[in-house]
Amino acid sequence: MKAAVIIESLTGNTWKAGEMIAANLQQENWSITGVSAAKTPDHKSIQDADVVIVGTWVHGLFVVGQSPWGIDRLRALPAMAGKKAVGFCTFALNPGRSLDVMTRELEGRGAQVIGGLALHRGKLAEHSEEFALRLVDATSSL
Numbered sequence: 001m002k003a004a005v006i007i008e009s010l011t012g013n014t015w016k017a018g019e020m021i022a023a024n025l026q027q028e029n030w031s032i033t034g035v036s037a038a039k040t041p042d043h044k045s046i047q048d049a050d051v052v053i054v055g056t057w058v059h060g061l062f063v064v065g066q067s068p069w070g071i072d073r074l075r076a077l078p079a080m081a082g083k084k085a086v087g088f089c090t091f092a093l094n095p096g097r098s099l100d101v102m103t104r105e106l107e108g109r110g111a112q113v114i115g116g117l118a119l120h121r122g123k124l125a126e127h128s129e130e131f132a133l134r135l136v137d138a139t140s141s142l
């Protein structure tokens, strides 16, 4: 399978998670068409991918009002009709319904959303591996 990774990150956690997810997928024999920032998404990497992985971070008041940061940027991503998409968000305390919001936005770009996971910023390596393994599992049964 071929995957593109698109990331919105302020302090680097989400970027790190995206890179770890890409590395984990490569170990499972996936190819990564590109890792780029949501602000300047690599359109060719999206075009070339079967699955588009989009990651951002949770912004809010920690217990209430959480949402994925950069919704406008998710909304401005290129059209993804015919692509599968998976969202992830990194968080500190509680992701709230951030993944649901991401799913809605990715569906709005025409993608078929096949899953998503919230990754705790203190467990990025474990959660990135879990994300990649779940994704490989989910796509192998399609």
Ligand SMILES: Cc1cc2nc3c(=O)[nH]c(=O)nc-3n(C[C@H](O)[C@H](O)[C@H](O)COP(=O)(O)O)c2cc1C
Residues within 6 Å of the ligand: 008, 009, 010, 011, 012, 013, 014, 015, 056, 057, 058, 059, 060, 061, 062, 063, 064, 065, 066, 090, 091, 092, 093, 094, 095, 121
């Ligand atoms: C202004 C601000 C608000 C945040 N609000 C929340 C929140 O409501 N809930 C939560 O779990 N984490 C919250 N966080 C933590 C971030 O989601 C977490 O540190 C994330 O990994 C940052 O990703 P990044 O390093 O890619 O920017 C907040 C961080 C910032 C800077």
